[in-house]
Amino acid sequence: MNKSNFETMTALVVDDEPMMRVLLKGLLQEIGFGKIMEAEDGAAALALLDDSHHIDIVICDLEMPIIGGLEFVGMLRKSDTLYDSRVPVIIVTGHSEQSNIQEAVRLGIHGFLVKPFSRTNLQNQIVRALDRPAIDLKKLAPKKRDFTEVEVLDFNQKK
């Protein structure tokens, strides 16, 4: 996927820290996104997604006050009123609490980026996210556990 593939696409950056938004916005511009929107927390992001903006991908920080990354993904996936509740989400994290990323995966994310990350790292995640369904929970689960009763959302249906 080269630069021109992203020209018609819109990315949404969700981060409470202005400096991280500046960094992500700069990287997304260089990757070639035609339009980049910003939100400073999960609530603002949900409002933008609810406002019939067409958003192709969301890059979201995990740790934010009030509505954080996990709550955001949970509310997004459950919503039946949002323009596109299945929009691909990439989570940005700098932490090692094991439960966090597994919880995010359970809720339905398409990839995650650990700080520090480069433009190439971000672009690889985006290409992969646009190209495949959400991370399969079964692949992350320890062996021998029974997941037959867990609902795995199928984001293949998106387009």
Add this chain to the structure above:
Amino acid sequence: MSTDPKSTMADVFEGRVLVVEDEEVNRLVARGIMMPLGIDPEFATNGAEAIEKTDAGDYDLILMDVQMPGMSGVEAAIQIRERERAEGRNRIPIAALTANATEGDRVRCMEAGMDGFMAKPLMRSVLIDTFTRWLGAQGTTSEQTGAVPPAQAGSILDGESLVALKASMGGGVASLRLVLESFQESLVRLPADISNAGQSGDVEAMVRAAHSLKSNSAVAGALDLSALCARLETKMRAGDTAMASSLILEIEKEVGRVKLALTTELDSIPK
């Protein structure tokens, strides 16, 4: 963090490397050493993340910290090997990162299917040996691979981290300037937030401001400031307020030094 002046351009490698390491500052240092060697690493912070990253991506080499909270590096290596076998994937070399490994640790790592050891903290010469062994393709010039020349080590703003930041932005000077200007702004805002929180006794606000300043400093290569903020954040989260005021003083002093270094850095970036 000094750089050996004798080997500037010769050691350049190609390949996708995953580094599994829970400490952000260690990840920054690893990136700072690797980018001049032509390697733009991806990171995971624990075993579960490493397994997901390995399932989703094609790596040529994994450097795995052995002691991590949650799933250990040994357990992660066992699961990665199981998945490779089950799915018929290529076997990715895994090198263990350990501080003071005992003979027992070595045996456990080997039994888990790991291929080698590297001592922590990471050293450039050891990384070169590791990359030579598992990545090959050595001896190309930096123009061909996009590797960046090694940095002049600086004490306030870590030279290697800054060079890595520049390279990681893909050479976009305008974006780099915006990021550093935003950092400059946060060097005014966040220490004031910390100091106000200290005066009003608002622990939660202090944790938040310290956390933000820690992350921002790490991005810009102000590693000492980042480490001081991490200490404050950890102590405040644990409810340990005894040392807070002296830590805050240290942070304020370091902020002053970083501001000066940052002004110099910004002056050197074309507008």
